[in-house]
């Protein structure tokens with residue numbers, strides 16, 4: 109376990125300490141926005157009021173799944189890396205719990221902030237709560253109502269023990285209230301993932317990825333060859349070789365109309381070997397990309413095919429059509445207001461939806477409420493006032 113000691117700012121100025129946990133790829137863009145907002149808060153106050161500690165659980169560890177995101181997004185180097193790596197769900201969750209406990213004892217933060225729905229989220233929330241540390245969940249209340257998804261279990265359990273629930277869309281409030289959450293704990297603040305997207309969009313526009321993939325001329329000059337983007341990693345889509353092979357057959361069909369660029373997740377890369385699918389010319393299988401390159405790829409795509417949660421939101425913010433290869437989504441606002449369409453697992457439906465976009469185009473739709481680049485600032489200010497109120501209450505009582 110790497111336990112670099114945190115460079116602590118002057119203790120006299122510090123009012124509260126937030127320990128943020130990251131583990132898997134979709135966590136990094138969320139924590140990037142929170143770390144920036146803490147820095148901006150301290151700059152505005154002219155003093156390091158909030159101390160920030162970052163713990164990386166090591167759930168994702170490949171350079172392309174982790175370090176590249178810290179570099180692209182200039183996220184401060186984690187103060188601790190628990191290096192848990194890939195294990196079964198039970199062992200991975202248990203290892204994170206065992207390894208984060210001494211960190212929480214040593215750092216004694218006022219809040220543990222967790223994001224999203226991965227195993228690192230629920231494991232660290234559970235340890236913190238049992239130690240009497242307040243838990244803050246960013247991206248709370250999303251529900252697919254599909255308990256076969258490990259993420260759904262992680263979301264429900266994390267929300268049930270969180271002290272502050274920060275939500276990205278109104279549907280989350282209904283879900284939380286239905287499960288008995290106290291309304292006073294719920295804060296509608298917008299979407300930190302979109303904060304990061306808006307902040308890095310201009311930089312991403314300059315990424316050389318299109319010329320690297322020969323989808324434009326050198327230096328990005330010339331017309332862009334029309335293409336779509338594919339991502340796949342959900343266990344329900346990729347773990348069964350027959351199911352994965354069927355999806356790839358639908359994609360091969362689409363690739364006869366336009367190129368499909370497919371950055372392959374490591375989980376999927378392993379599983380593809382077991383299918384009867386043979387590479388076809390129109391499908392460009394590449395290694396996972398960094399944040400800026402992938403953002404550029406989405407910006408210029410005719411449409412995106414995905415089973416990811418975050419990409420449904422990013423395409424909505426970009427106004428790029430998204431075909432979601434799932435039967436449900438925990439992010440319904442991307443359908444009601446955004447560019448997302450659920451196409452399920454029926455090959456005919458997938459191909460028909462792709463053709464519909466190519467033939468009829470897809471008009472840009474709206475941006476959901478509060479997806480305005482300021483969600484993380486709202487979160488940091490809410491935590492700060494919650495803490496000041498709680499401290500004032502304590503003083504009154506004593």
Ligand code: UD1
Pocket residue numbers: 132133134167168169170173174194195225226227228258259341373374375378
């Ligand atoms: C995890 C999250 C999922 C999230 C996804 C984003 C859980 C339950 N799942 O799924 O919600 O959408 O991350 O990517 O937390 N591997 C590598 N290198 C890595 C990481 C993983 O090769 O850096 C391979 C390993 O073979 C591993 C497999 O990918 O067994 C799956 O990784 P894991 O973290 O267990 O789950 P993901 O499918 O990535």
